[in-house]
Amino acid sequence: MAEVATPFPQVPVVEEPVSEVGQLSQWTLMRLRFARNKLAMIGLFGLVFMYLLVFLGPFVAPNEYTNQNADYIFGKPSQFTFIGPNGRLGIQPYIYQMTTKLDQATFKFVFVEDKTKKLPVNFFVKGDPIVLLGFIHTDIHLFGVSLPQRVYLIGADSIGRDIFARTLVGGQISMTVGLVGVALSLIFGSVLGTMSGYFMGLTDDIIQRTVEVISSFPTIPLWAALAAALPPVSVSFTAMDRYFLITVVLSVVGWTGLARQLRAKVMAYRSADFCQAALAAGSSDSRIIFVHMLPNAASHIIVSAALSIPYMILGETSLSFLGLGILPPMVSWGALLKDSQQVSVIVQHPWIMLPGAAVIITVLFFSFVGDGVRDAMDPYSI
Amino acid sequence: MINYIMRRLGYMVVTMVIVAVLGYIIMELPPGSYVDAEISRLRMAGGNLAPEQIKAMYQRYGLDKPQYVQFWLWISHFVVGDFGQSYQYNMPVNQLIWGRLGLTLVFSILTLIFSWVVAIAVGVYSATHRYTIPDYLITAGQFIGLAVPNFLLALVLMVFAQNVFHMQVGGLFSSQYLNAPFSMGKFLDLLNHMWIPIVVIGASGTAWLSRVMRANLLDVLNMQYVQTARAKGLKESVVTWKHAFRNAIHPLIMVLGSSLPGIISGETIVAIVLNLPTTGPLYINALLQKDMYLAGAFLMFLALALLIGNLGADILLAWVDPRIRYE
Secondary structure, three states: OOOOOOOOOOOOOOOOOOOOOOOOOHHHHHHHHHHHOHHHHHHHHHHHHHHHHHHOHHHHOOOOOOOOOHHHOOOOOOOEEEEOOOOOEEEEEEEEEEEEEEEOOOOEEEEEEEEEEEEEOEEEEEEEEEEEOOOEEEEEEEEEOOOOOOOOOOOEOOOOOEHHHHHHHHHHHHHHHHHHHHHHHHHHHHHHHHHHHHHOHHHHHHHHHHHHHHHOOOHHHHHHHHHHOOOOOOOOOOHHHHHHHHHHHHHHHHHHHHHHHHHHHHHHHHOOHHHHHHHHOOOOHHHHHHHHHHHHHHHHHHHHHHHHHHHHHHHHHHHHHOOOOOOOOOOOHHHHHHHHOOHHHHHHOHHHHOHHHHHHHHHHHHHHHHHHHHHHHOOOOO | OHHHHHHHHHHHHHHHHHHHHHHHHHHHOOOOOHHHHHHHHHHHHHOOOOHHHHHHHHHHOOOOOOHHHHHHHHHHHHHOOOOOEEOOOOEEHHHHHHHHHHHHHHHHHHHHHHHHHHHHHHHHHHHHOOOOHHHHHHHHHHHHHHHOOHHHHHHHHHHHHHHHOOOOOOOOOOHHHOOOOOOHHHHHHHHHHHHHHHHHHHHHHHHHHHHHHHHHHHHHHOOHHHHHHHHOOOOHHHHHHHHHHHHHOHHHHHOHHHHHHHHHHHHHHHHHHHOOOOHHHHHHHHHHOOOHHHHHHHHHHHHHHHHHHHHHHHHHHHHHOOOOOOO
16 A cells, blocks of 8 residues: 555644653553552562561461471371350360370371360460571460460471471572572573673574573473582581572573573664664663663563563472472471372371472462563553 | 475584583582492491402493593493493493383373363363353463472372272382283273373473463454454354464464473473383482483483474474475
């Protein structure tokens, strides 16, 4: 269809005052669009709540996470009731006192609830001494029953430790490993991807071949091989070192996707007018990259990060489950789930799989937020 | 086309060489070797070892030579089919791996077929029934499918099967068929044991693929030629399957190559939980025991399988979509 040059009607130019209202920045628009997404907001608030729960974990849980209770090995979750000793329904929760009994037929210890003895569950009770956030020493717990009786919200593990407490403390590792891993892969991915797209030639070839080689390994076997190379925790190799190196291992695979996408972006920007103008004006390479290109790609980088956090969390969980990631005495959700490798064990004590629920909920929340961020940042979406 | 395939094969050889170097470096990363562990075990068991004996052990495994010589020895034997000796089993590696690699391949292909069939059916259904209750349920299922670690899904299914159906899950055969000669009953038993791993390994891939399928089909269904097809009075099923679906499947074939690593990864970990005689358990155990030739051979073959799978996906795409041309 050929454009026909029509005489443009002369409209008198009206000088309109520039209004400040409605002039929202790109980022404000994105934030508003994100806030409109219900699922994403659920995810965001859910995550905030979970991080609070996890980092205040020692206080929230009624028992200290390393406390071993020899009388409560594989103990089942405490039963709550709102019917008080006087037989009336109230708001005061009670748990039944548990007694251990030897089953004469199977010669196994079974736990029997003593229906006559009800223990009141109170807020802010004295319990095991704990260290909160690394510096607050206290022995007050959010809820519990008075010692020596204990409340086990979701049961106890093979040496009688509170699984609820361990899940909360394990979350401190599992919920941060993904973030650190993503941060690292963002750094690797941005630097290498930008270099690859900007300098082209040999640099590009080398980086692209590396990306290709890394993505030609299946993820978990590659992670496993790298994690197997890490030495066990000792005096010279602390738990913190291991934690950090696990995040490095996770990001070794994670950066490749971002590097590929950024390379394409940067190549497109190179020929764009604003970069050519900057080049003509005599800007240095680093100025063009950091001032002109990366801010343009920022939304893209953030989306990529948000979408890859769930995979990192699942990666850590899988590695620790295989016994190659976080190792005891450190706790993470994967390390806790390692106890449930034997079906015979979980058939009898299904509650030891409950840390898995924490994994699923966290990953779901992160995917909600990730999808919300993607939808909010995509300028072409409706 | 043949030109393109030849060039891709050439690239593949180069990539494979780099994979071999990288794989060797990864295998050499753990401090200490199997021989060190063996020496300390022998010392624990029966006093001291003569220095000559230690030297002989290092020599036997070629560990006294510099790294690049060791690498060369390994790789030059590897290409002619001698993958070295497994320290753990005291057997040549190539006697250990073939059956397991074959089974991994069988599981991967079956999982691929399963997840494609289910993903296409579910994706097309939810795209053509957008914003209905089944569509919302499917979307919820997709989110959950992506969020559940597959080993956990395997565990839950096993407990469920055992507690509710009193069914023995895990392994490839029930105990009464384990040493029985091959028969119809044994075959049915095998099928009965295979569907759980396939569903578990395929779950997250299926969830992801069906989301891709739904989004693609929705895009295509909005196009004008689909409108035209409807306007000229075609049946809705013909419009969906013959006109829209064919153009929506391309991105799915494009991600075929990248869904393979997920399947092999999933297979590795699920096989450990479900006690399947595939590569997974042996590979992880070899890594834990630092049985490097065994682990290295597995890693190389898994990478090779992925490279071939990627090539296959690209060729398939070129065949399905004549618009795609490779210079």
